[in-house]
Amino acid sequence: MSNKRTIGMWLYQNGGGNAIQKKIIKKLKERDINTIPHLNLRNAIARNGNIICKSDGCGKNHKLNKLDLFFSYNAGEQTQYQVYLYEALNRVIPTINSYEAFALTEDKFHTAFMLRQKSIATPDYTLCHRDDGHQLKKIIKKWDKMVYKPTDSWGGVGLAKIENEASLDMLIPFLNHMDLRYFYVEKFIKYDNTDFRVDIVDGKFVACYGRKASATDWRTNITSGGSVFVREANDEIIDISIKACKACGIDIGGVDIIYDQEKEEYVVLEVNGIPAFATPEQEKMGLDFNNKKIDLIVDLIDRKTKKQRMKNGTK
Numbered sequence: 001m002s003n004k005r006t007i008g009m010w011l012y013q014n015g016g017g018n019a020i021q022k023k024i025i026k027k028l029k030e031r032d033i034n035t036i037p038h039l040n041l042r043n044a045i046a047r048n049g050n051i052i053c054k055s056d057g058c059g060k061n062h063k064l065n066k067l068d069l070f071f072s073y074n075a076g077e078q079t080q081y082q083v084y085l086y087e088a089l090n091r092v093i094p095t096i097n098s099y100e101a102f103a104l105t106e107d108k109f110h111t112a113f114m115l116r117q118k119s120i121a122t123p124d125y126t127l128c129h130r131d132d133g134h135q136l137k138k139i140i141k142k143w144d145k146m147v148y149k150p151t152d153s154w155g156g157v158g159l160a161k162i163e164n165e166a167s168l169d170m171l172i173p174f175l176n177h178m179d180l181r182y183f184y185v186e187k188f189i190k191y192d193n194t195d196f197r198v199d200i201v202d203g204k205f206v207a208c209y210g211r212k213a214s215a216t217d218w219r220t221n222i223t224s225g226g227s228v229f230v231r232e233a234n235d236e237i238i239d240i241s242i243k244a245c246k247a248c249g250i251d252i253g254g255v256d257i258i259y260d261q262e263k264e265e266y267v268v269l270e271v272n273g274i275p276a277f278a279t280p281e282q283e284k285m286g287l288d289f290n291n292k293k294i295d296l297i298v299d300l301i302d303r304k305t306k307k308q309r310m311k312n313g314t315k
């Protein structure tokens with residue numbers, strides 16, 4: 001291992017990601033940390049004791065297992081192969097987020113389950129075996145309306161709002177037709193069609209913004225037509241978000257929160273493991289948290305790599 005700390009990085013390049021990457025690399029360099037960017041595990045090969053990857057798929061081979069840390073920050077592009085290697089890599093070097101936390105937050109049921117362990121409010125939910133579909137009938141009587149969620153979805157995709165028993169009767173044969181192992185449903189929360197997205201890094205509050213659903217949709221996701229707006233968090237929201245990230249063991253998280261008008265409390269919908277930086281357009285709108293987020297990430301990488309060197313007995 002060279003004397004200089006060296007980390008690997010795979011960060012999304014669209015929506016201003018490229019400029020963010022440059023800033024992170026520069027700030028790490030100021031702390032004498034070297035970065036190898038564009039390490040897409042899609043291009044990696046595991047051979048005996050090593051995971052080998054070229055930056056951007058060309059040039060020199062790097063042994064990822066010899067790095068001081070791997071920073072994986074590219075949502076939506078992860079294939080099963082990449083995730084499988086991420087898991088292996090995480091066994092031998094620190095990763096951000098840790099593979100365990102990443103895998104946990106990729107799954108909505110596991111996340112809600114862990115949040116409830118720490119008494120963090122989430123929508124009421126039920127997970128049942130696919131053969132227990134009759135449970136859903138019982139539940140909708142109690143809940144009135146519910147949301148069917150694929151546990152591994154994102155961007156509001158695949159969510160179905162079930163308004164009454166009749167629409168459930170229509171949905172069940174369709175779900176049975178798909179090769180699902182289980183059903184995950186949540187009580188539909190009566191809310192004002194806006195949410196809070198709270199960014200946390202290393203247990204510290206970075207920023208909050210809001211998203212508002214379009215007039216024709218109940219989901220706030222941008223991909224479902226929602227729009228971002230400047231929104232302040234209050235102490236309670238910040239506190240819940242920090243606790244939610246801690247419950248998931250996640251270093252960098254984006255917590256989705258809505259206000260339940262019936263129970264009169266904030267509920268956490270999910271924790272996102274790769275929350276986007278503000279895009280250049282959003283920055284113009286006034287979402288000016290990128291530098292703060294970068295600084296906290298750089299601090300985190302600095303600390304984790306130092307710790308790793310101490311552990312390995314190399315200063």
Ligand SMILES: Nc1ncnc2c1ncn2[C@@H]1O[C@H](COP(=O)(O)OP(=O)(O)O)[C@@H](O)[C@H]1O
Binds near residue numbers: 154155159188
């Ligand atoms: N239980 C619920 N009740 C009401 N609206 C919900 C509920 N769950 C999700 N939503 C709406 O759907 C959107 C997407 O849900 P979320 O759980 O964050 O999944 P995704 O990963 O698709 O963003 C939320 O931002 C919110 O607007």
Ligand SMILES: [Mg+2]
Binds near residue numbers: 156256269270
């Ligand atoms: Mg969400």
